[in-house]
Amino acid sequence: MVHATTMKEIARQLGVTVSTVSRALQNHPSIGLRTRERVHELAKQLDYVPNPTAINLKRRRTYNIGVVLPALTEQFFSMAISAIEDVAIGKGYSVVVMQSRNDYERERLAISNLVKHGIDGIIVSLASETQNNSHFLEVNKHGIPIVFFDRVAKNMPNSCVYVDLTAGAIEAVEYLVARGLTKIALLNGPGTLQATDERLKGYVTVLNKHGIAISRPYVRSVNLTKEDTAKKMNELLDLDEPPQAILAFNDYVALDAMQVCRQRGLVINQDIHFVSFSNLPFCSYLEQPPIASIEQFPYEMGTKAIQLLLPAIEDPQHYTPEKVIIPYQLIVRE
Amino acid sequence: MVHATTMKEIARQLGVTVSTVSRALQNHPSIGLRTRERVHELAKQLDYVPNPTAINLKRRRTYNIGVVLPALTEQFFSMAISAIEDVAIGKGYSVVVMQSRNDYERERLAISNLVKHGIDGIIVSLASETQNNSHFLEVNKHGIPIVFFDRVAKNMPNSCVYVDLTAGAIEAVEYLVARGLTKIALLNGPGTLQATDERLKGYVTVLNKHGIAISRPYVRSVNLTKEDTAKKMNELLDLDEPPQAILAFNDYVALDAMQVCRQRGLVINQDIHFVSFSNLPFCSYLEQPPIASIEQFPYEMGTKAIQLLLPAIEDPQHYTPEKVIIPYQLIVRE
DNA sequence: ATTTGGTACACAACCGATTGCGTACCGGTA
DNA sequence: TACCGGTACGCAATCGGTTGTGTACCAAAT
Structure with a gap:
């Protein structure tokens, strides 16, 4: 046969x-x-x-949607992709996944492979090292629609979906200040990400508002590896005046940093407090989770991303890109 | 354009x-x-x-590989798919993902969609509710190669990759007995899975060997939802003689069960001990993780799965299915 | 001048479908 | 009997490539 x-x-x-x-x-x-x-x-x-290939040839479509994101093993992204798949399947599309591993070259390659492989549209969450949009401009030139989500590219005309992290950071820091915690450090992400800027902006805003001096050494950026996070957390704890609280770039950074704290004998939520972004489901299993988390609704973001993409595929003439902001939610744990 | x-x-x-x-x-x-x-x-x-579609039409290939698994958000599976993608990309293939959500109908649909969509081969990890192989037989009839991994189908001629969970369960239970814990319960998976049988077999083997009577109420199967696990764990704790230790189907079951224990005031690793399957990375973040875990090497399984699939695609004539058993490893935490 | 052989391309079939248009054949009507 | 319209298909182009085979044209050899 x-x-x-x-x-x-x-x-x-x-x-x-x-x-x-x-x-x-x-x-x-x-x-x-x-x-x-x-x-x-x-x-x-x-x-x-x-034979679907023959049909696709006539229809000039592949009914495949490419999704490029840093890592499938991060729950935030697997939830997003799960959402994308749920919507796609219902509309007759399949989802092709590619991981960039936060590497610029891999991201370029993934995009190029998708185009060569034939997809009707692309959903991307940027690699942390990406600082150049040329590969996306290339895709735009070919008329293949792109939607950015969460980690969106700056200065691109395409649709994108993200959370207003500045506002989230503001609420998070306000919460810490309200609890009397004023020595707050920021374990931020890579400088190449817009998300990093936004967290910093929120952080600075609140401290300024409350007249709290911003200590340069309190603001550090990590490259999202466990090792780098540990290094930066240790540096924070080695300061003459170590912080009372940490605003972490995301749950993974928070967890890696918390591990360092425990190893150094600190008691979480007592000696030091954490607030982080994402609020991933596995946090609910921790005995001492961050005292608060900013829920970013990855499932909703993924859903919205593909809802923006499909019309761009199916009716390119009448499509105008949109910037969609998903509301965050500050989750406070007792 | x-x-x-x-x-x-x-x-x-x-x-x-x-x-x-x-x-x-x-x-x-x-x-x-x-x-x-x-x-x-x-x-x-x-x-x-x-135009890849035109080329595919001539080549009679799509260079797409379908992967059907219960849930992308389970780290075990996202690690496996990550491995599959890593190998696939290097060989010029793309990975199309579909989730069954442990639902038989969704699995059927996913398989059918993949075939209709055109893929060169399929990698499947069974939905927990699947008890019927007709959809896979259909795929075989069309000459599309399948490789099962982890949750493999019984009585199918296809290649598969899995871990010898009976041996794993034996070592795990031996470990508990050696620590003097003899009142051991088994929070097992759905009866439809071969993996469930295997764990049970290992459990029974060790208890028999040590002359420990097997208490019927100590063996329970859950449907892998949080609610069901909580229900079954509560039932175990309500027994006249509650267990000292639990062998859990996987990390998620263990974590859900541990949460119930904590809610009832029990101290993990003191009042009650857990051993589970998978050893997912996030366990390392827990303050009180299971005292031991059986590492199943999802990355290696995924890698092996696609290594079995590719020759079946590229040289069907000389291909003979293989059953590959990946060695497990019992990880003991101090 | 004719044959020979090689170069460099054209022609056309093919992969497996979809679809616009043409037409043979039917019975019914004038 | 000749004309007409509808039914039920066939023919062929098309999607965008790949590939086997045919051939015009050239220079070199005879």
């Missing part, structure tokens, strides 16, 4: 032409009832499955 | 035929140097990208 049955085979066995078979299978009215039935019957009997 | 440039367009502008353009782009020796250069030049100038 190495060759699948084709319409040609059905046509041959029935003594009709391929076009008749095609129309019969589509129940086209110009095909006689008798012929239509014979075609359907033989098709079923031969386990006929239409 | 709604229509991508085709070879036809290049041919027209250069006054040659499409076949010449095709061969020129492939640097076929029968094309003159001058012509070849002109073709390459114009192709670059027009941003020519070959």
Whole structure:
């Protein structure tokens, strides 16, 4: 059974032409009832499955959507992709995944592979090291729609979905200040990400508002690896005046940093307090989770991303890009 | 730029035929140097990208591999898919993901969608509710290779990759007994999974060996939802003689069960001990993780799965299915 | 001048479908 | 009998490539 049955085979066995078979299978009215039935019957009997590649060639579509993100193993992204898949499947699309591993070159390659492979549209969350949009401009030139989500590219005309992290950071820091914690450090992400700028902006805003001096050594950026986070956290704890609280770039950074604290004998939520972004489900299993988290609703973001992408694919003429901001929510744990 | 440039367009502008353009782009020796250069030049100038669908049609391949698994958000699976993607990308394949959500119907649908969509091969980890292989037999009939991994189907001729969980369970239970814990309960998975049988078998083997009577109420199966796990764990704790230790189906079951224990005031690793399967990375963040875990190496399993699949795709004639058993490892935490 | 051989390309079939248009054949009407 | 309209298909182009085979044209050899 190495060759699948084709319409040609059905046509041959029935003594009709391929076009008749095609129309019969589509129940086209110009095909006689008798012929239509014979075609359907033989098709079923031969386990006929239409060749999607041939159909795609005519339709000039692949019904594949590429998704490029830093890492599938980060729950934030797997939730987003899960959402994308849920919507896509319902609309007849499949989802092709590629990981950038936060590496610029891998991201370029992933994008290029997707284009070469044939996809109708792309959803991207930037690699932390990406500082150049040329590969995306290339995709735009080919008329393939892109939607950025969460880690969006700066200065690109495409649609994007993200959370207002500045506002989130503001509420988070306000919360810490309100609890009397004023020595607040920021374990921020890579400088290349817009998300990093936004967290910093919120952090600075609140401290300024409350007249709290901003200590340079309190603001550090990590490259999102466990090692770098540990290094930066240790540096913070080695300061003459170590912080009472940490605003972490995301849950992974918070957890890695918390581990350092525990190793140094500090008690979480007592000696030192954490607030982080994402609020991933596994945080609920921790005995001492961050006292507050900013929920970013990855599922909703993924859903919105593909809802923006599909019209761009299906009706490019009437499509205008949109910047969608998903509301965050500060989750406070007792 | 709604229509991508085709070879036809290049041919027209250069006054040659499409076949010449095709061969020129492939640097076929029968094309003159001058012509070849002109073709390459114009192709670059027009941003020519070959239409993958057309090529796939001739090659009778899609270079897409379908992966169907219960949930992307489970780290075990996202690690496996990550591995699959790493290998696939290197061989020129893309990975299409579908989630079954442990639902039989969704699994059927996912498989059917993949076949309709056109993929060269499928990698599957069974939905917990799947008890029927007809959809896989259908795929076999079409000559599309399948590789099962981790949650493998019973009585199927296809290749599969899994961990010898019986041996793992034996070592795990031996470890508990050696620590003097003899009142051991088993929070097992759904009866439809072979993995469930295997864990049970290992559990029974060790208890029999040590002459420990097997208490029926100590063996319970959960459907892998948080609610069901909580219910079953509560039932265990409500027994006249509650267990001292729990062998959990996987980390998620263990964590959900541990949460119940904590809510009831029990101290983990003191009042009650857990051993579970998977050893997911996030366990390292827990203050009180299971005292031991059986590492199942999802990355290695994913890698092996696609290494089994690719030869089946590329050389179906000389392919014979294989059952590969990945060695587990019991990770003991101090 | 004719044959020979190689170069450099054209022609056309093919992959598996879809679809616009043409037409044979039918019975019914003038 | 000749004309007409509808039914039920066939023919062929098309999507965008790949590839086997045919051939015009050239220079070199005879």
